[in-house]
Amino acid sequence: MNPGSLDALIDALKCLPGVGPKSAQRMAYHLLQRDRKGAQKLGESLLNALTALRPCARCNTFTEAEVCERCLSPKRDATSLCVVETPVDMNMMEQTQAFNGLYYVLMGRISPLDGQGPTQLGLDKLLKRVDDGVVQEVILATNYTNEGEATAHYLSELLKARGIKVSRIARGIPVGGELEYVDAGTLAQALRERRGIEG
Amino acid sequence: MNPGSLDALIDALKCLPGVGPKSAQRMAYHLLQRDRKGAQKLGESLLNALTALRPCARCNTFTEAEVCERCLSPKRDATSLCVVETPVDMNMMEQTQAFNGLYYVLMGRISPLDGQGPTQLGLDKLLKRVDDGVVQEVILATNYTNEGEATAHYLSELLKARGIKVSRIARGIPVGGELEYVDAGTLAQALRERRGIEG
Numbered sequence: 001m002n003p004g005s006l007d008a009l010i011d012a013l014k015c016l017p018g019v020g021p022k023s024a025q026r027m028a029y030h031l032l033q034r035d036r037k038g039a040q041k042l043g044e045s046l047l048n049a050l051t052a053l054r055p056c057a058r059c060n061t062f063t064e065a066e067v068c069e070r071c072l073s074p075k076r077d078a079t080s081l082c083v084v085e086t087p088v089d090m091n092m093m094e095q096t097q098a099f100n101g102l103y104y105v106l107m108g109r110i111s112p113l114d115g116q117g118p119t120q121l122g123l124d125k126l127l128k129r130v131d132d133g134v135v136q137e138v139i140l141a142t143n144y145t146n147e148g149e150a151t152a153h154y155l156s157e158l159l160k161a162r163g164i165k166v167s168r169i170a171r172g173i174p175v176g177g178e179l180e181y182v183d184a185g186t187l188a189q190a191l192r193e194r195r196g197i198e199g
Numbered sequence: 200m201n202p203g204s205l206d207a208l209i210d211a212l213k214c215l216p217g218v219g220p221k222s223a224q225r226m227a228y229h230l231l232q233r234d235r236k237g238a239q240k241l242g243e244s245l246l247n248a249l250t251a252l253r254p255c256a257r258c259n260t261f262t263e264a265e266v267c268e269r270c271l272s273p274k275r276d277a278t279s280l281c282v283v284e285t286p287v288d289m290n291m292m293e294q295t296q297a298f299n300g301l302y303y304v305l306m307g308r309i310s311p312l313d314g315q316g317p318t319q320l321g322l323d324k325l326l327k328r329v330d331d332g333v334v335q336e337v338i339l340a341t342n343y344t345n346e347g348e349a350t351a352h353y354l355s356e357l358l359k360a361r362g363i364k365v366s367r368i369a370r371g372i373p374v375g376g377e378l379e380y381v382d383a384g385t386l387a388q389a390l391r392e393r394r395g396i397e398g
Contacts, residue, residue, distance in 0.1 A: 015237030038214030
């Protein structure tokens with residue numbers, strides 16, 4: 001019923017996460033009718049990003065060079081390596097300004113239900129990265145979801161077998177959190193992982 | 200913090216309706232990491248649609264030719280012209296298989312709050328279309344929202360002044376609707392616009 005190039009556009013928009021047939025149609029008409037400049041920019045930046053970006057040879061995040069700026073920076077502490085699931089998580093860590101080491105981005109997590117096993121995650125690259133003779137501690141900062149936990153567990157076994165010091169970011173009451181509103185599981189963990197107060 | 204081409208892509212994705220900074224980021228990473236083929240297709244079909252599609256000279260919907268297939272079809276009744284807000288509405292009308300006339304797509308509605316007055320809607324094109332000497336009745340099928348109603352009202356005044364027969368699609372209880380669950384406004388309208396039963 002629609003012209004071919006319009007149907008092709010609507011169909012292509014469905015590749016975006018969370019976009020079904022109805023939203024795809026709405027997006028296509030919006031772009032064509034109200035924001036042709038934005039559509040042009042989107043089309044060009046998609047094709048440009050696909051050719052320009054590749055995984056950093058060291059930390060696996062997206063970069064335009066062989067190795068990303070952060071990995072090359074002499075100001076970072078190369079003895080400490082933080083493993084995160086996604087580049088977004090890496091950005092969140094950076095925003096804390098509480099970590100000055102380097103990162104490794106898994107670009108996913110172990111999730112057997114989605115067909116993502118250890119092989120699909122490409123963990124060889126992480127193991128090679130860790131074996132550079134400089135890294136002394138690996139901090140596992142995967143999510144505290146079931147998949148993130150499974151990934152952290154798998155990685156810690158793998159890394160400890162190689163004699164590397166492994167740690168996991170702490171679990172507990174969020175800053176500003178009130179016990180009344182924290183779920184029982186979190187509270188139980190906070191109790192189990194309580195710290196001695198010194199001094 | 201991100202490479203330039205990645206930031207450009209995230210920024211460009213924000214032009215999609217309903218997509219904010221967080222979704223844009225998620226979409227960019229999804230495309231780059233999990234669906235490069237889809238991203239390639241989306242980029243190409245966007246640029247292709249922008250050059251291939253233009254408004255039909257007669258009905259104003261998107262078409263790849265000067266005049267769209269429907270407007271050229273000899274099987275359609277050219278004396279009846281149905282005015283709708285969007286191509287989606289036109290497709291909905293077609294799905295009813297209850298109308299065999301031609302269409303005019305406003306590509307919007309009168310909405311002063313959004314800066315959409317009669318001038319921005321380009322109603323000259325509709326008036327020129329109606330003056331072809333063949334159209335006998337204009338059916339206003341804009342939405343029954345405030346904006347759609349205002350548009351229908353404005354158009355009916357404009358068209359009636361030119362001696363054209365104007366009608367509006369009926370308002371009332373939906374098919375399968377139960378009085379118990381219909382809002383009072385709809386029920387009041389259905390009462391006011393009741394039809395005599397013949398025979």
